[in-house]
Amino acid sequence: MDVTILGTGAPLAPGRATTGLLVTAPGCEPLLLDTCGGFELARRVVAAGFALPDLRNVVVTHRHLDHSGGVPALLLANLPLAFYGSEDTQAGLDGLLAATYPEWPPQSGVTRPVIAAGERRGIGGFAVEFFAVEHRVPTLAVRVSHGGKTLAFSADSLPCPALVACARDADLFICDAICAARDGEGWAEHARRLMHPIAREGAAMATTAGAGALALVHIGRFADPDNIRAEAVEGFSGPVTVPDDLARYTV
């Protein structure tokens, strides 16, 4: 299973796209987890060596624009895609589309499966599970398994038991961490208000979960990636990375 991180930044991060992960494996349909923040998705998919028509299945973890914003771009591409999201996320997508391209006709082949926490679905050859995590709006963390390997993705979430369960024994845990405590207590408090973990909290969850490796993303404009990595390695003994956009992991 290969995971290409299309975007590693928080909404205002300079030089980073916002959250999107492309998961591929032999014999499986490419699976997109979150859609970056808008039309940047189209450019990031191509920069990663794929084409938009390669996509079949899209999971949107929550309605925030830095995760859902690429959905209109995908609809404009007239592709037969399945957009998986919770009831709240689907309502958010309805509002986004109504506000932006209300005249765009329904596309044949587009489906909008509603997903809920606790479900396990087969999606394009992957086994995908969803966990209700703690964020400002209803949000699902995602666990993807294939060929005996597992990827866990936090979406956006404060530390919580559901996110640890999502990451349990995962080979790779991709966790949002908007900054490190050493970026400044004011920023750490800002992270808590925004309901994101900081680096040491992501590391603690990875340790509790027994994850094999940790990648920290959703980097804030006020964060130093070196601080994030340095803080995480103090709390997690496995490999820690703070990737740039288009980083690729083999799980």
Ligand SMILES: [Zn+2]
């Ligand atoms: Zn969010």
Ligand SMILES: [Zn+2]
């Ligand atoms: Zn976000």
